Amino acid sequence: MEAINIHEAKTRLSQLVARAAEGEGFIIAKAGKPMARVMAIDSPESGQQKRLGFLAGQFKVPDDFDRMGQEEIAEMFGG
Structure with missing residues (x-):
């Protein structure tokens, strides 16, 4: 990420x-010391890239997933 001097940042x-x-994105620096990072609002933080689909095909969700443990849960609530 490029560092820009605060005076240059004001100008440009x-x-x-x-x-x-x-x-x-870029970093605004004052006297060579990083002060602020500027990036697009919808940009993820560094190290927080979205990884949708990285386990695609690795496992299968059972068809009755939403009903698993239904009997035990009903018993817990007195049903």
């Missing part, structure tokens, strides 16, 4: 925000 803010909206 609209360009930098447009880049962030396209998924290219």
Whole structure:
């Protein structure tokens, strides 16, 4: 992620925000010290990428999954 000096960020803010909206985040630094990270709102945090479907085909959900343990649960509630 690119680090941008705070003065340069003020000068080029609209360009930098447009880049962030396209998924290219950046860091605003003051005197070389990182102060803020700018990224698109819908971007996941680093290390939190969505992994939908990563177990596809690895297991099968039984057809009666929503009724499993039904008798035991009914007994717990006195039914």
